[in-house]
Amino acid sequence: MSTPLRLGIAGLGTVGVGVVKMVRHQAALLQNRCGREIAISAVSARTRDKDRGVNISSYAWEDDPVALATRDDVDVFVELMGGSDGPAKAATEAALAAGKDVVTANKAMLAVHGQLLAGLAEENGRALRYEAAVAGGIPVIKALGEGLAGNEITRVMGVMNGSCNYILTRMESAGLTYEEVFDEANALGYLEADPELDVGGIDAAHKLAILSALAFGTRVDFDGVEIEGIGCVKIEDIRHAADMGYRIKLLGVAQMTGRGLEQRMAPCLVPAHSPLGQLEGGTNMVVIEGSDVGQIVLRGAGAGEGPTASAVMGDICDIARGLRLPVFGQPAATLATAPRASAAVPAPYYLRMALHDKPGALAKIATVLGDAGISIHRMRQYDHADDQAPVLIVTHKTTRGALDQALAAMDATGVVTESPVALRIESV
Amino acid sequence: MSTPLRLGIAGLGTVGVGVVKMVRHQAALLQNRCGREIAISAVSARTRDKDRGVNISSYAWEDDPVALATRDDVDVFVELMGGSDGPAKAATEAALAAGKDVVTANKAMLAVHGQLLAGLAEENGRALRYEAAVAGGIPVIKALGEGLAGNEITRVMGVMNGSCNYILTRMESAGLTYEEVFDEANALGYLEADPELDVGGIDAAHKLAILSALAFGTRVDFDGVEIEGIGCVKIEDIRHAADMGYRIKLLGVAQMTGRGLEQRMAPCLVPAHSPLGQLEGGTNMVVIEGSDVGQIVLRGAGAGEGPTASAVMGDICDIARGLRLPVFGQPAATLATAPRASAAVPAPYYLRMALHDKPGALAKIATVLGDAGISIHRMRQYDHADDQAPVLIVTHKTTRGALDQALAAMDATGVVTESPVALRIESV
Structure with missing residues (x-):
């Protein structure tokens, strides 16, 4: 474990620069905690000549992130370019196929291609880690x-x-x-x-x-x-x-x-x-x-140079220390395809609407809710100058399905001036 | 990685029983996440016959936790007995010496013998993990x-x-x-x-x-x-x-x-x-x-059966997945001996005291603080029926050293009825 772990970093925006700085400033600490040196072999970004507040001249440069990802002197490909497809995905795939570990901050890529990439990482026996993709510095x-x-x-x-x-x-x-x-x-x-x-x-x-x-x-x-x-x-x-x-x-x-x-x-x-x-x-x-x-x-x-770089470095340390886990916590082939349950869990809702100021308007809304089986927890009508009466309703627990039905029925009554706004009240 | 990971659990109190339940109830999930079965080979506790709400008859029994810790059919010794010394320490040492990994919830043992045990774990190339020892279920x-x-x-x-x-x-x-x-x-x-x-x-x-x-x-x-x-x-x-x-x-x-x-x-x-x-x-x-x-x-x-057992199981999963880290994050021999800095960081303090209700009493206290270089941010004297006047003072930032000097001087004035209480105001 005494050989350096060599990084290839693609993307030198805020996060990439933060990672370069951490590798430098925390070198002794990283060496001690990881049992080996963390080194940067090569970098890649859209523009080579740009003042980034950090000197990158000692690292090899690649214009093409795919070339960076597959370099012989790169053990870990650090993907900080972003974007669900394009160069980020191409370089990540190339890195895994070439037997490199990958650390990424790319939530879009994982959200869209997570299954594919998890399978690819496993086939190649490599880590694909993404702490920085979710909630910045929070591990x-x-x-x-x-x-x-x-x-x-x-x-x-x-x-x-x-x-x-x-x-x-x-x-x-x-x-x-x-x-x-x-x-x-x-x-x-x-x-x-x-x-x-x-x-x-x-x-x-x-x-x-x-x-x-x-x-x-x-x-x-x-x-x-x-x-x-x-x-x-x-x-x-x-x-x-x-x-x-x-x-x-x-x-x-x-x-x-x-x-x-x-x-x-x-x-x-x-x-x-x-x-x-x-x-x-x-x-x-x-x-x-x-x-x-x-x-x-x-x-x-949840964002910013330091916190996001901290998350990237945590992943790099894990890899340096030999941790290899399935990408989503269990083998990709065993990940289930769950049916989509749209708003299955009932909840109370907050409804805000404006009613035409006519006799019976409020009664019509209350009737629509009652017909949909939704009971009202509170209702308020506010002072108003024009002919639009602002009304606020908090319902008891209901399903989103029943609510959507009621909202459609409200529109149909002709007493609401525009479609009501409905916000779920989440029990936390 | 397809052989089961075999546990020997010493201590069947709240946490031990919680771990036994998790091993049973989450068997499929653990197998999937760890890539291998988590099994219990043997258990040990002070009393064998006791209704614990969980059937332990299928596990081998050991009266002696040291014997449990060194059994051939135990891969991980799970120490849930507690106590800084005695059987917990003896069994932990025996387990590490016998090449077993150890998971413990024992904060006292680690706080007192952490350095010794970390060295022992390293010498034997084993993990010693203790997530449950600090803040219960919080990882x-x-x-x-x-x-x-x-x-x-x-x-x-x-x-x-x-x-x-x-x-x-x-x-x-x-x-x-x-x-x-x-x-x-x-x-x-x-x-x-x-x-x-x-x-x-x-x-x-x-x-x-x-x-x-x-x-x-x-x-x-x-x-x-x-x-x-x-x-x-x-x-x-x-x-x-x-x-x-x-x-x-x-x-x-x-x-x-x-x-x-x-x-x-x-x-x-x-x-x-x-x-x-x-x-x-x-x-x-x-x-x-x-x-x-x-x-x-x-x-x-921070405590309780489920949360503490969750922390123990997290450690067991790490071991099942092959994670082996230095006990305190870096090799035991590189851990520094830091000088003890007693209250080095200045802070404001809250002081509560009772003064004899005599002219000049409050002035004496204020003088003592001034002499110690401590300035007063707020001071209040409260209504009182007897001859003890409750006084509350919030200081500006000061060192604990200056404060202790002032507190001693206050006692010496003879105007305080008992030693003042001083609580630090921590900036969080």
């Missing part, structure tokens, strides 16, 4: 796949997109609209080049799909995640929720039910005093519930 | 030793004795005295046979000493932990702290300073709205701060 992949491996996992929940949590908490603290905070976050560079990946819930859904596979021993099923972004959340919703003791979070929930695997990523109401409810700004949180361990909560920075 | 040993292995750890903090946290939060919520809640907790069986292990901070200090070694690469130094129990905390302290936006927790803090390793376990004030401040009842929390990852918070059940 949740390790906790779920190793520390809690004796448990049947019953539910996994997470706030895993810091930008969305920033937007929602900032709307509340500054009393700004979604649009105002969105523009602010975009100007600050908090959002992806395509902001829909963040606010549309897609980035967080990639992460949830990965956690689901590991938690439940199922094939990664990103297409099975029901996704709803935070664009529907208005400042009034945040205020109403707060009045009732809740906060609104873009929450991912994966749960194995009698009908199959339910995976949802949507803005939800959670109790204000729960760990999830108290999460501020860009911080991430993952909640894991297991048969024996009960509830474990993990909290930390 | 903190794994997070610290593996997930965050690329970081220089800067501080580790934890609320790691659920009984103490139960007592402190119950005093607050029910408005009861320490003595009343202590008796209640004792009657409910929440406390160790020797309650001083809990309320005296010793049990939590064992855990802190283990975390320190792993975090800072130092030899376990339990004797270097400055320990103060929760017996000094009065309901008034809890109320005063709450008035100022704090809560009182039995908090362990380990920090590497320029002068050496500081390890303290004492009741502290922490901000009421921090994750530590919000921790209720028997739940545990560990906060890890690293050079790159920033702050990671882990929360979960």
